[in-house]
Amino acid sequence: MKYVSTRGGVAPIPFKEAVMMGLARDGGLLLPESFPDVRDRLADWAKLSYESLAFEVVRLFADDIPADDLRAIVRKSYATFSPVPPAPDQAWTGPEVAPVRPVGPVHVLELFHGPTLAFKDFALQFLGNLFEYVLGEGGRELNVVVATSGDTGSAAIHGLRGRKGVRVFVLHPAGRVSPVQELQMTSVLDDNVFNIALAGTFDDAQRIVKGLFSDLPFKDEHRLGAVNSINWARVLAQVVYYFYGAFRTMERTGAKEVSFVVPTGNFGDVFAGYVAARMGLPVRRLRLATNENDILSRFFASGVYSLGRVVPTLSPSMDIQIASNFERWLFLHAGRDAAQVRAWMDAFAKNGSLEVPRAADGSLDATLCAGRADTAATLETIRRFHADFGYLMDPHTAVGVSVALASGDAAGGAPVVCLSTAHPAKFPDAIGRATGDASLATEPRVEALKGAPTRKFPLPNDLRAVADFVAART
């Protein structure tokens, strides 16, 4: 499998090179040249454990890594999770890293049983092992620079801490991540971990990281690597749980297809679902859900992708107005026409807005659609699911569940799988506001962080300052 750029300026490259490149050298994003059709394997895949399924999916895209090595990488990546015993009404009998729970009208795919209690562990544990493997082959060194709205940073730090040949620089918007998220990052004191508290928003941090990567001499001299969801390996690791979640839900309900609702910020997670559908997973509807930072839900309603102002919400990992993976969808939507993508992205850079023509029936995509839930709806969903079903969910998950209920998808026949992207104990303030009791949300790994020694480096919202900080330490 070879990889190409959405901007058309990278000759086809193999998987390992695509992983190490991160952002494509022409400023675009890397994508496989084609998506394998797996429809004739679904029945066999439905019988596999998470780990075995992950190996089968990933090997189709990572064919330049020998099978035994890849199997070991995948095994190590999910061994750090806390597997959950299977539910009694379930056909699958093994312990689960991604359990599906029927809760009221929806099925909740719990993706928060990894070391930092958010779905990003699925991708970043894998990426950490992948980096170590590839770097070990060449005796090379890599300096990961990443912007985070909260969860990417902690997942990246826990995926990369202590690894040979890797340093990790994490930029978080100072004061705009939850206290638990901040502690999960700054309490890691390994020598190869640098937490930068940036005086700005997440989008500012993202812009600075993109600025460092587009300065090619700097990128080469300091061997920069990316772990943002722009890195293809992250999307790839996330494709797996769409298959897994669909299989568990179909076997429980007898349905032949499912719909997904995905709380969305950078469009990485939902794009992984889009890839699964393109490979032949029977997905009726793939609905992204945003909070008040709704550039994507406005786009799927209007065809116009236009920049808004970032407002802080209860779901900070979705407080994003520039969805860095959206370009991948644009490229596929344009029939892989890189010139068209360049024209759209130029328009967006110039005017803060781009417009995509609709199909004859008025839609933008046969599978993908969107919805939005505001703070009041999010809080009410947390409150009601706790009161009615005894199920506590985090505010990101609640945005998705709220959108799922409002959309009427659940009435449409196919069961609705809502991705639960974080453990509620990461967001006790929101739980307290919704239910009146912040202490409902507890988790031993969160309790253990309290009072731990921390380290962080405050920096101004300035590309030069960050570049100098990185240069001085590499």
Ligand SMILES: *Cc1c(COP(=O)(O)O)cnc(C)c1O
């Ligand atoms: C990162 C994150 C999201 C958004 O995922 P994207 O891939 O950026 O769309 C949603 N919920 C939580 C808890 C997250 O950490």
